[in-house]
Amino acid sequence: MSELDIRKAVKERYSKVATSQADCCGGGARGDDSSLVTLGGDVPVEASEVNAGCGSPLLLVTPKEGDVVLDLGSGGGIDVFRASQIVGEKGRALGVDATPEMVWRARETKSKYGDRYANVEFRLGEIERLPIESGAVDYVISNCVINLSPDKPAVFRESFRVLKAGGVFAVADITLPEEIPESARNDMDSWSACIAGALVDSEYRKLLEDAGFQEVQIEHVSDSNIGKYPFSYNSSHVKARKPY
Numbered sequence: 553m554s555e556l557d558i559r560k561a562v563k564e565r566y567s568k569v570a571t572s573q574a575d576c577c578g579g580g581a582r583g584d585d586s587s588l589v590t591l592g593g594d595v596p597v598e599a600s601e602v603n604a605g606c607g608s609p610l611l612l613v614t615p616k617e618g619d620v621v622l623d624l625g626s627g628g629g630i631d632v633f634r635a636s637q638i639v640g641e642k643g644r645a646l647g648v649d650a651t652p653e654m655v656w657r658a659r660e661t662k663s664k665y666g667d668r669y670a671n672v673e674f675r676l677g678e679i680e681r682l683p684i685e686s687g688a689v690d691y692v693i694s695n696c697v698i699n700l701s702p703d704k705p706a707v708f709r710e711s712f713r714v715l716k717a718g719g720v721f722a723v724a725d726i727t728l729p730e731e732i733p734e735s736a737r738n739d740m741d742s743w744s745a746c747i748a749g750a751l752v753d754s755e756y757r758k759l760l761e762d763a764g765f766q767e768v769q770i771e772h773v774s775d776s777n778i779g780k781y782p783f784s785y786n787s788s789h790v791k792a793r794k795p796y
């Protein structure tokens with residue numbers, strides 16, 4: 553499978569999710585525990601309708617008023633809208649997504665609420681080449697997206713670049729307890745369903761450390777899960793810090 557094949561399959565799937573023609577993730581990747589999926593709180597109903605996450609990255613961190621939060625693969629914007637209320641009018645909540653239909657949908661939601669989400673911005677772009685200036689962000693969050701990337705080292709390097717010194721990377725993602733067969737890796741449908749592109753825990757940690765991150769923590773929030781796939785995977789929370 554080439555990088556281009558993966559990007560095409562992922563965009564195709566999520567453009568359908570954005571226009572409500574398809575499910576987001578297969579195989580129960582969102583986890584069976586509904587507490588994984590949502591933090592509750594005050595978010596536009598239009599954003600919760602396209603919620604395609606597998607955890608709650610904002611449970612891992614405590615942004616304060618005035619902070620800048622960046623969501624990688626923001627989809628319909630659920631975590632961006634949530635973050636916007638936490639950081640307040642002096643802060644900013646930014647989302648980047650590669651699927652135009654997702655970005656349009658999230659922007660449309662924002663525009664329905666007038667000035668309420670004035671500190672929110674959705675940008676079209678790839679998380680491997682973030683359209684964000686260096687050292688601009690206090691928190692990089694993400695919800696069930698990094699597993700979809702065909703170039704994960706680039707995602708971690710870019711996250712490191714855009715964070716301020718001392719900034720925190722906090723994501724929900726699917727991870728694997730051990731390597732899966734090559735044939736499973738090459739199944740495009742399971743890749744775009746958030747499963748086959750997932751990193752093994754030890755590789756996740758190594759790639760974050762290679763990018764310069766410290767204090768890497770990986771916590772499984774759902775038990776190892778065998779659903780429609782013949783191997784185990786976890787919904788996980790991953791946290792790391794850019795050194796001061």
Ligand SMILES: C[S@@+](CC[C@H](N)C(=O)[O-])C[C@H]1O[C@@H](n2cnc3c(N)ncnc32)[C@H](O)[C@@H]1O
Pocket residue numbers: 562563566576577602603604605606624625626627628629630631648649650651654677678679680694695696697700701702746
């Ligand atoms: C499973 S959905 C999660 C959406 C959102 N984070 C949520 O919790 O509802 C994955 C999202 O990541 C986006 N995405 C996948 N690969 C990407 C990449 N390489 N760069 C930017 N966005 C990407 C997709 O377009 C889709 O909106």
